[in-house]
Amino acid sequence: MMSAANPEEVYREVASEDLILRDVLALERTALANERTLLAYVRTGLALLGGSIGLIHFVGIGWVEVIGWITLPSAPVVFAVGARRFFQVRRRLREVT
Numbered sequence: 001m002m003s004a005a006n007p008e009e010v011y012r013e014v015a016s017e018d019l020i021l022r023d024v025l026a027l028e029r030t031a032l033a034n035e036r037t038l039l040a041y042v043r044t045g046l047a048l049l050g051g052s053i054g055l056i057h058f059v060g061i062g063w064v065e066v067i068g069w070i071t072l073p074s075a076p077v078v079f080a081v082g083a084r085r086f087f088q089v090r091r092r093l094r095e096v097t
Contacts, residue, residue: 034093042079052069055071056069
């Protein structure tokens with residue numbers, strides 16, 4: 001009997017040829033949502049990168065420049081977290097289908 005507590009387990013118990021159209025469409029929506037999430041991480045990383053470079057380059061006030069230098073390393077971290085999450089979810093989706 002399938003339990004609704006963990007959706008991943010439900011899909012693993014069903015063979016891919018037994019998935020109905022609703023299930024296939026749900027997986028497609030999840031894949032598209034995963035791509036949108038990756039783009040949101042990229043957008044956030046670019047905003048952090050641009051903002052911190054702008055603070056460092058254009059603002060001459062010392063404490064504002066320090067904030068720019070502090071936030072500068074956060075951009076690659078956001079990129080890395082987004083990419084890691086994207087590939088984890090994509091791998092799980094491929095396991096289901």
